[in-house]
Amino acid sequence: MLNSLREPESEAVHLGFQEQYVSAFKWMLLARTVEDKIGALWRAGKVAGGCYLGRGQEAISVAVGIMLKPGDTFGPLIRDQAGRLAFGEPLFDILRTYLGKKTGPTKGRDGNVHRGRPRERIYPMISHLGALVSVVAGALMARRMQGDTNFVGATSIGDGGTSTGSFHEGFNMAAVERLPLVLTVTNNQYAYSTPNERQFACHDLVDRAIGYGVEGYSMDGTDLKECLEVAAHAVRRARSGFGPQMIVASCVRLSGHAEHDDGSYMEKTLLESPIGRDCIKVAHSFLVEQGWADESTVQEWRLNAKMDVEDVLQRVQREPAPVPEEEDWNAFSSHLIDPDLSA
Amino acid sequence: MSVTYLEAIRAAQAKALRENPNVYIYGQDVATYGGAFKSTKNLAKDFPGRVLDSPISEDAMVGSAIGASLEGMRPIVEMQFADFSANGFNQIVNHAGGYFYRTGVSCPITIRMPSGGNPGSGPFHSQCLESVYAHFPGLIIMTPATVEDAYTLLLEAIAIDDPVLFFEHKFLYNRVKAEKLPEHFSFSAGKARIHRPGRDLTVVSYGVTLYDSLAAAAELEKEGISIEVVDLRTVKPIDTETILHSVANTGHLLCISEGWPWGGVTAEVVARVASKGFHLLDSPPERMNSRDTPVPYHPDLWLAHKPSIGAIAKKIREMLDW
Incomplete structure (x- = not known):
């Protein structure tokens, strides 16, 4: 459901929407497939540290990622595998990072979801929630100062992350500067184990959009069609100079916080409610209903995703791990600093 | 000007x-x-x-x-x-x-x-x-x-x-x-400087306590004590070489900071000299910091909270009497 801040005209299914929907669905399948594989590797003891998956959040994530263009900035959060792929992060990056390979974007120095490609404007998150909001905002400020036009930035947060001071400072600053920032709040009902009622007191997190002075949308995060329509609208508004956009997408996390967490504290009624639907199943049914794909086609896409993941995994598994003796134990980049003086 | x-x-x-x-x-x-x-x-x-x-x-x-x-x-x-x-x-x-x-x-x-x-x-x-x-x-x-x-x-x-x-x-x-700002200079982050050469004891400091150290050195000069004062300039990277070189000349180290005493720059300097220059020392390396409380408001309390010129001079006399 869209709130009153949205423009009145409806986003009809237009020419090209079918292709976009199909493309988004394929990214969702690939994201789910690679994350299922990562989960299996974690259970097999092949992944050091935590394992954080985005099951059930693929629709909203991919919708934002697919609406961004090359040159835009994306600051994904932990459950944004689908959006990362749609924006252009290679499948190699997630596998190399989770498996701690020297060939990965962090060279084994950081793991799991803390990967990015800053030069390609995919910003790596830190674990402290909300911290990325002002970083993306600052990048957009810089582009504006440099005279760039026609760019947007997007970043994500969860229901729990909206309670941090960092989130508030970053989003308020983006609003003050009227930056082209699309902020997605994916309300998956739980922050680790903490339910919404212990997290915030407003009726809907989108109510905060009014407080920040930005345009806001509240919607069903399990419906890819609605996700694509709202994301397209918000990205277009941001790109056209209407300032920050706040999308609140409701869904249910279809797993625990991480693979070590069975999520047994989650209310069964939530999972049985409309927002407890699996967005991939919803999209699958929609595709078949629309006649855009039949069962065998969807099955073929699933198999393709599986083959892609297996192919990349087989290559990545043979790649080298970082070697402590060869590691450059230096946190400074500057040639102006004499390395002998470091530490 | x-x-x-x-x-x-x-x-x-x-x-x-x-x-x-x-x-x-x-x-x-x-x-x-x-x-x-x-x-x-x-x-x-x-x-x-x-x-x-x-x-x-x-x-x-x-x-x-x-x-x-x-x-x-x-x-x-x-x-x-x-x-x-x-x-x-x-x-x-x-x-x-x-x-x-x-x-x-x-x-x-x-x-x-x-x-x-x-x-x-x-x-x-x-x-x-x-x-x-x-x-x-x-x-x-x-x-x-x-x-x-x-x-x-x-x-x-x-x-x-x-x-x-x-x-x-x-x-x-x-x-x-x-008098004026430097017109020609080379970059020197990470390099300390001997601000005042001396023979008898090395004081390592930075920021405002550099001036307290210099004032104490001037006072002690009247007593025939020659203090070398090293200005760290950059506390990280820290210029261990310049500090060790000075301690090699004087045999004594006192490190002074307005910061709090637990850990910190003075502890780091003392640890480095004790570890890498123990043989250079003729007395235990010492350090002075502000007191381990929040910085007090009243000007008299504030003055008593941080190392004073008199306290620095006293400490140096004690070290040289060791």
């Missing part, structure tokens, strides 16, 4: 803004008002659109600078008081400090930290936090004491490809002066 420490900081920023279109200043009240201490006075007028008032959001000020630096900018963030950087701590230490090691991409931001005590400033406008930040990897920590260093190190901070925390001491803003 003379130039103050504060004017040097303003002049360095003006020069950086003039010479590099990617430099901008972001902070509370820095634009029209010219900063709480006037260190950005007139810069907003002279460089339109490049000196910007921020909301009272230390976290977002630093976070936005990180993002801007990734787009090729050279942001200067002014913390109104270094004390308030506690509200931006996460972005400084976890985001900026770790960026290069984690990602291979550097994050060239400069954060100006107006530091240290003044009479009546109290617990939240007086802190010396260089030791706290020096503990974290990836941050360069500058602590200029002289007008020349305030100018050249700030220009160097802006040029360096890593995050730099520039701890400018508020007590020095209008109290130290130089």
Whole structure:
């Protein structure tokens, strides 16, 4: 459901929407497939540290990622595998990072979801929630100062992350500067184990959009069609100079916080409610209903995703791990600093 | 004509803004008002659109600078008081400090930290936090004491490809002066300087306590005691070589800071000399810090909270009598 801040005209299914929907669905399948594989590797003891998956959040994530263009900035959060792929992060990056390979974007120095490609404007998150909001905002400020036009930035947060001071400072600053920032709040009902009622007191997190002075949308995060329509609208508004956009997408996390967490504290009624639907199943049914794909086609896409993941995994598994003796134990980049003086 | 420490900081920023279109200043009240201490006075007028008032959001000020630096900018963030950087701590230490090691991409931001005590400033406008930040990897920590260093190190901070925390001491803003600013200089971050040569004992210091150390040295000179005073200038990287070289000449080490005593720069200097130069020492290495309480408000309490010139001289006499 869209709130009153949205423009009145409806986003009809237009020419090209079918292709976009199909493309988004394929990214969702690939994201789910690679994350299922990562989960299996974690259970097999092949992944050091935590394992954080985005099951059930693929629709909203991919919708934002697919609406961004090359040159835009994306600051994904932990459950944004689908959006990362749609924006252009290679499948190699997630596998190399989770498996701690020297060939990965962090060279084994950081793991799991803390990967990015800053030069390609995919910003790596830190674990402290909300911290990325002002970083993306600052990048957009810089582009504006440099005279760039026609760019947007997007970043994500969860229901729990909206309670941090960092989130508030970053989003308020983006609003003050009227930056082209699309902020997605994916309300998956739980922050680790903490339910919404212990997290915030407003009726809907989108109510905060009014407080920040930005345009806001509240919607069903399990419906890819609605996700694509709202994301397209918000990205277009941001790109056209209407300032920050706040999308609140409701869904249910279809797993625990991480693979070590069975999520047994989650209310069964939530999972049985409309927002407890699996967005991939919803999209699958929609595709078949629309006649855009039949069962065998969807099955073929699933198999393709599986083959892609297996192919990349087989290559990545043979790649080298970082070697402590060869590691450059230096946190400074500057040639102006004499390395002998470091530490 | 003379130039103050504060004017040097303003002049360095003006020069950086003039010479590099990617430099901008972001902070509370820095634009029209010219900063709480006037260190950005007139810069907003002279460089339109490049000196910007921020909301009272230390976290977002630093976070936005990180993002801007990734787009090729050279942001200067002014913390109104270094004390308030506690509200931006996460972005400084976890985001900026770790960026290069984690990602291979550097994050060239400069954060100006107006530091240290003044009479009546109290617990939240007086802190010396260089030791706290020096503990974290990836941050360069500058602590200029002289007008020349305030100018050249700030220009160097802006040029360096890593995050730099520039701890400018508020007590020095209008109290130290130089004839003129250096015109030709080479970059020297990480290099200490023998500020005053001497024979009998090495005092290592930085920031405002450099001047207390020099005053104590002048007093002791009348007693025939010759003190060598080393100005660290940059506390991270720390110039262990210059310190050891001085201790090799004098055989005694006293390290002095206005910061708190637990851990920190003085503990680091003493540990390095004890570890790498134990054979050079003729007496136990010593250190002096402010007391381990919040910085008190009343000027008399404040004076008694930090190492005084008299206390420094007394300590040195005791060390030489050892």
